[in-house]
Amino acid sequence: MMRLTLGLSDTDRARPLADGSVALAADGLVLETEVTLMPTQALFNKQLVEHTFDVCEFPVGTYVRTLEQEGQPYLALPVFPSRHFRLSCIFVNADAGIRTPADLAGRRVGIPVFDMAAAVWLRGILEEHYGLPRTAPTYVSGGLEAARSGDEHPQFYPPRFTVEHRSDKSLAQLLAEGEIDALYTARAPSTWPSSRVVRLFDGDAYSSAQAEELSYFKETGIFPPMHLVAIKRSLADAHPELVPAVYRAFTAAQDAARAALYDSTALSTLLPWQLESLLEAERQLGDDYWASGFAANRGMLEVLLRYLADDGLVSDAHTAESLFAGPGSEFVLGT
Numbered sequence: 001m002m003r004l005t006l007g008l009s010d011t012d013r014a015r016p017l018a019d020g021s022v023a024l025a026a027d028g029l030v031l032e033t034e035v036t037l038m039p040t041q042a043l044f045n046k047q048l049v050e051h052t053f054d055v056c057e058f059p060v061g062t063y064v065r066t067l068e069q070e071g072q073p074y075l076a077l078p079v080f081p082s083r084h085f086r087l088s089c090i091f092v093n094a095d096a097g098i099r100t101p102a103d104l105a106g107r108r109v110g111i112p113v114f115d116m117a118a119a120v121w122l123r124g125i126l127e128e129h130y131g132l133p134r135t136a137p138t139y140v141s142g143g144l145e146a147a148r149s150g151d152e153h154p155q156f157y158p159p160r161f162t163v164e165h166r167s168d169k170s171l172a173q174l175l176a177e178g179e180i181d182a183l184y185t186a187r188a189p190s191t192w193p194s195s196r197v198v199r200l201f202d203g204d205a206y207s208s209a210q211a212e213e214l215s216y217f218k219e220t221g222i223f224p225p226m227h228l229v230a231i232k233r234s235l236a237d238a239h240p241e242l243v244p245a246v247y248r249a250f251t252a253a254q255d256a257a258r259a260a261l262y263d264s265t266a267l268s269t270l271l272p273w274q275l276e277s278l279l280e281a282e283r284q285l286g287d288d289y290w291a292s293g294f295a296a297n298r299g300m301l302e303v304l305l306r307y308l309a310d311d312g313l314v315s316d317a318h319t320a321e322s323l324f325a326g327p328g329s330e331f332v333l334g335t
Helices: 040-050 060-066 117-130 171-177 209-220 233-238 242-260 274-285 294-311 329-333
Strands: 002-009 031-038 055-059 074-083 090-093 108-111 138-141 162-165 182-184 197-199 225-232
Touching: 002 040, 002 074, 031 040, 040 055, 055 060, 055 074, 060 074, 060 117, 060 225, 060 294, 074 233, 074 242, 074 294, 090 171, 108 171, 117 182, 117 209, 117 225, 117 294, 171 182, 209 274, 225 233, 225 242, 225 294, 233 242, 242 329
Parallel strands: 002 031, 002 055, 108 138, 108 182, 138 162
Antiparallel strands: 055 225, 074 225, 090 182, 090 197
């Protein structure tokens, strides 16, 4: 029997794997799976420092960076357990006079983790679609809700960017006090909503962040992924049959999460119109807006790679296909 450990953030896409309602089964292997659900940042910090789990939810930009490490320790699958439109995640000091992304040029922008997917997507989208050069702001690195000395996991700061590090106050506090002008974040700061902190895309120039994000989707067809699923390459090398098995289990868990939204016996979320929210999302974005597989995500992956290279976080030698090169790649590229 093979014991397989999985580390995942606690979402409706992960719980079917954690509670056993979706099983991970591989041809020729008897598997015993142990699933650990953790807060996302704690999960990433643990995996990137200690490499605890055999299969792990993984930040997309950081994964591409691992492909430039000796031995390429991880192998990704085209499954994306976290996606998010991040235009709604730009917060500004209400007194800073920032009305459009272009106003961020020359300003101080807080950022908890430089290579986090939210920041990679925002730097790329704001440059390509809103005319803000990615290097125009000064970036201020620090803890979102608590002062932090150093990085939580290893970071690389490309020399083309101006980056400052603050260890005396949290970014949420710095934003409210006006010591930074804006914040790119995956999680809303505790100082919002307030008279001191507002969202950029809910300001005078925009009707709402959601409307702006929908407009971006209609223009590009991209629902940006934040995370993918990665398996330790040594394990995939030894047992290539795990690659299709892990892929199928994660896609089945996502299908189960969608089906659960139809159960109105007891709402599984705090959304009063839970099913209607799903149906409206599918009406606006299409039935397969949270697509798994290589073919449906190839164009998006090419944009992501371009943004990472433009940041200077990775070389420009990567292709969408190369992200999945390794055991099971024939299966993966056929999905």
